[in-house]
Amino acid sequence: MRFSEFADVLPSENSLSGAFDVAGVTSDSRHVAPGALFFAVAGSKADGAAYAADAARKGAAAIVAGLGADLGPLTIPAIRVEDPRRALALVAARFYGAQPATMVAVTGTSGKTSVASFTRQIWEYDGLAAASIGTTGVVAPGRNDYGSLTTPDPVALHKLLSELATSGVTHAAMEASSHGLDQRRLDGVRLAAAGFTNLGRDHMDYHPTVEDYLNAKMRLFDTLLPKSAPAVIFADDPYSTPAIKAATAAGLDVRTVGRHGDFLQLKRVEHERYRQRAEIAAGGEIFEVDLPLAGDFQIYNALVAVGLAISTGVPFAKAMKALEKLKGASGRLELVGTTPTGAPAYVDYAHKPDALENVLSSVRPFTTGRIIVVFGCGGDRDRGKRPIMGEIATRLADVTIVTDDNPRSEVPAEIRAAIMAAAPGAIEIGDRREAIHEAVSMLKAGDTLIVAGKGHEEGQTIGAETFPFSDHDEVRKALKEWSA
């Protein structure tokens, strides 16, 4: 692709002739191929500017950097831009070209993976070639790749979108994490609509204040969505009002969903152990929906997904009907099995306070015995959430087992101690396998087990090493032992 084709993003008042081919785009000097543009971005650990010379040695055609970045002596041209991360996203979008014609993004502290998956499933039910992109990976016709980041970096993202579009995918739903929004990873995505689920404490290691965290999320509405595009907002969260305000101020078509929703209004929910029936008022009609998933929050996520699907052309009745076939995203209040006496064991991805509170409250209505919870907190992540989660677990569960969850570079016992300090009566079992087996062995008729924090994850990261580990497998094995 000719350099001149990026003229609107990369300013032309530099010494560079527009008449050369750009062979690639990257912000990582380790991935520079000859002829590539290297974007020097300041990160949390390093400053890309320090690698400009390295990129030049590897044959980069030019360096794109911030106005004040110190690139040192350079043998290749430097292009100065105000916001190199945004420039990277816009250039990557142009470089890789195609995107699925209809794209939506969902943000919020919890529920993004579920909403993206549900939206894809509703589109599929309507006969559309659809994809979802997020924490659990990429799901598309003929494709199911395990992912790592919730919102991929712009280069990986646009390469992926181009592959999806080329393979015939017309509709894609993606998660917009606050890191992703803050780091401009989605700035080149052409969005048709966007959704908001809720806001709670998360990533306080990255965002200095909750306000900064909210503002990062609101970039989706005030910067990324085109004016008058639909913004589907869950109406019953403490942060719904600021989200509605931000979307209204941005000139979006605000569509609220939930008990206080006006686009989709939840009238009534009846819970059963493994499913729930909901009455939803929408488009002047009342729909009775039988959702084959447990947990109040899944109804909320389903409403946001239905809102997004309808906003991108799925007929109301079809979107509602699709809910009856909905499958939960892997590891989101997922029933792994039951003991011979019928006590269910769930794996859930709650790794932040609100999510833990929600999941424990969700199973209370159908738990006649005790709620047993096994959880831990990740190392090298927000330390402040540890005692908060300890308090929530001991308040809402009857038996709390505190264990390890990806201690990373931290001392595992110290992480557990921070949780235990606010969890009187909790049992501490560092080894996660042992903790799960102990919890399963305690299950009596009427009890419910929640193993929280890892969901779909397939490893336990201790130090710099990730050992194969799956909550699903351990729960399954422990249930087998129980029955034996």
Ligand SMILES: CC(=O)N[C@H]1[C@@H](OP(=O)(O)OP(=O)(O)OC[C@H]2O[C@@H](n3ccc(=O)[nH]c3=O)[C@H](O)[C@@H]2O)O[C@H](CO)[C@@H](O)[C@@H]1O[C@H](C)C(=O)N[C@@H](C)C(=O)N[C@H](CCC(=O)O)C(=O)O
């Ligand atoms: C804190 C964070 O978000 N980091 C992400 C960020 O890295 P960074 O910009 O801070 O990178 P850095 O290491 O400081 O380096 C700065 C720059 O120098 C470059 N560099 C560095 C070394 C070198 O030799 N040459 C070189 O060019 C780097 O490529 C980078 O461009 O940008 C990178 C590329 O996009 C990401 O891979 C990286 O994700 C790390 C691995 C990560 O763990 N991120 C997590 C926290 C994250 O993003 N999570 C969110 C939310 C999850 C949720 O839903 O809860 C997600 O969307 O997944």
Ligand SMILES: Nc1ncnc2c1ncn2[C@@H]1O[C@H](COP(=O)(O)OP(=O)(O)OP(=O)(O)O)[C@@H](O)[C@H]1O
């Ligand atoms: N709408 C919701 N409200 C509160 N809690 C929720 C909601 N949806 C999901 N949860 C809880 O959060 C966990 C993660 O759900 P999900 O993966 O859908 O969210 P997410 O926003 O993608 O999270 P992450 O940012 O960690 O990827 C679930 O396992 C459940 O415990």
Ligand SMILES: N[C@H](CCC[C@H](N)C(=O)O)C(=O)O
């Ligand atoms: N995307 C989240 C996932 C956390 C999952 C939990 N198992 C942990 O390791 O803390 C993060 O990186 O903060």
Ligand SMILES: [Mg+2]
């Ligand atoms: Mg997610």
